[in-house]
Amino acid sequence: MEVRAELTATVWKVVAEVGATVAEGDELVILESMKMEIPVVAPAAGTVSEMRVAEEDRISEGDVVAVIDVS
Structure with a gap:
């Protein structure tokens, strides 16, 4: 499941780190x-399989921030 930014921001x-288990x-x-x-x-809920941003990155609305493998 792709998690996207809702606004343009930094x-x-x-x-969360790749491999982390997260709850809704x-x-x-x-x-x-x-x-x-x-x-x-x-x-x-699931496991973070990808983190597509780093601190201080400038992102736009709709950019994929992370990918979660849903459990």
């Missing part, structure tokens, strides 16, 4: 836009 912090609602990354921190959360 990646402030990568919270767990934070994957935290974005920063206009001095606001916006979490990107797991839409379902």
Whole structure:
């Protein structure tokens, strides 16, 4: 399952690592836009198989942030 950014922003912090088991609602990354921190959360439980962003990356709305293998 691809997890996409909902807005154009800068990646402030990568919270989850590849191989991590996440629950629905767990934070994957935290974005920063206009001095606001916006979490990107797991839409379902599973394992993070890919993290496609790094801290300080500039991303656009709709970009894939991470991929989760749903359990």
